[in-house]
Amino acid sequence: DQQVKQNSPSLSVQEGRISILNCDYTNSMFDYFLWYKKYPAEGPTFLISISSIKDKNEDGRFTVFLNKSAKHLSLHIVPSQPGDSAVYFCAAVPDYGQNFVFGPGTRLSVLP
Amino acid sequence: DSGVTQTPKHLITATGQRVTLRCSPRSGDLSVYWYQQSLDQGLQFLIQYYNGEERAKGNILERFSAQQFPDLHSELNLSSLELGDSALYFCASSGPGTPYEQYFGPGTRLTVT
Numbered sequence: 016d017q018q019v020k021q022n023s024p025s026l027s028v029q030e031g032r033i034s035i036l037n038c039d040y041t042n043s044m045f046d047y048f049l050w051y052k053k054y055p056a057e058g059p060t061f062l063i064s065i066s067s068i069k070d071k072n073e074d075g076r077f078t079v080f081l082n083k084s085a086k087h088l089s090l091h092i093v094p095s096q097p098g099d100s101a102v103y104f105c106a107a108v109p110d111y112g113q114n115f116v117f118g119p120g121t122r123l124s125v126l127p
Numbered sequence: 128d129s130g131v132t133q134t135p136k137h138l139i140t141a142t143g144q145r146v147t148l149r150c151s152p153r154s155g156d157l158s159v160y161w162y163q164q165s166l167d168q169g170l171q172f173l174i175q176y177y178n179g180e181e182r183a184k185g186n187i188l189e190r191f192s193a194q195q196f197p198d199l200h201s202e203l204n205l206s207s208l209e210l211g212d213s214a215l216y217f218c219a220s221s222g223p224g225t226p227y228e229q230y231f232g233p234g235t236r237l238t239v240t
Contacts, residue, residue, distance in 0.1 A: 019169075047227050058129060058217050058231030059170070104169065108227055114183050115160070115229070117170040 018042045019107050021118040030127050034092040038105030038118055041086065046110035050079060050090045053102045053120070062103075063090070067110075095125045130154065131232035133218050139238045145206040148235045152199055152220030158182070159201040160229060161193055164215040176201055208239045 020039045028034045038048075046067045051059035065072040065079045065088070072079050078091045092099055105118040130153035140146055152159050161173040172185035176195035187193075190208075195201040205212060215236050219229035 049227060051231075056233070058131070058219070058233050060129070061228050061230065064227060106170075114175075114185050115170075115172050117162075117172070119169040 017119075019105055019116045019118040021105055021121045023121050024119070025122040025124070027124045027126060028095045030097055030125055031094045034095045034099065034123055034125065036090040036103050036121050036123065038088045039086060040107050042107070042109065043086070044109040045107035045116075047108040048079070048081060048088050049106045049108075050077075051104045051106060053104060059104060097125050097127050099123060100125045129230040129232065131218060131220050131230050133232035133235050135235060136233070137236050137238075139240065140208060141240055142208055142210060144208050145204065146208065146237065148203040148205070148216050148237075150201045150203070150218030150232060152201070153222070153230055156220035156222045156230070157199065158221045158226065159195055159199070160219040160221070161201070161203050162217040162219065164217060166214070170217065173203070205237070210239050213237055213239045
């Protein structure tokens with residue numbers, strides 16, 4: 016039972032354009048959401064997060080949008096850069112504990 | 128560099144054996160988390176420790192155990208190893224001010240033959 020889904024295994028975007036990565040979840044008890052980026056042979060790196068009481072959080076080129084009614088969140092990267100090419104994981108945390116649930120990841124390729 | 132260290136980087140062992148993976152959190156972080164990433168899979172949360180005590184448990188097998196020591200480093204013990212235990216094992220840590228922002232180590236790649 017996959018509680019956090021990232022239905023696009025891969026995404027290719029031209030440099031300078033917007034990258035939109037999507038994430039859907041099924042558990043309404045999730046209270047906090049995070050995005051991580053992972054390069055090969057490295058551990059995931061925290062990017063940005065959002066609390067369930069917000070619908071948007073912005074940090075530089077990265078913006079996360081949360082639609083609680085649709086149980087959907089998305090990560091926007093504008094403008095996309097070749098260095099953004101990595102696997103992006105969406106993660107969710109329930110309000111009752113620290114059990115982080117990660118999605119399977121989306122591989123983003125930003126083409127120069 | 129996240130500040131989280133993991134040793135060893137690679138480990139090759141045979142089925143039925145026992146191994147210990149080690150993690151040192153970032154300076155000042157009290158929480159340590161362990162994750163397993165199998166081939167082409169997402170990260171599976173195994174267990175969390177906070178200041179020496181178990182705080183949360185995920186999909187951790189009974190053959191696996193962990194502990195956090197007074198100096199806050201943590202060890203993940205995997206016993207009676209099976210071929211399916213081959214995976215990347217990540218450790219992460221977080222601080223008291225930002226408990227949801229985890230900083231990951233580079234991982235230990237375990238191969239069971």
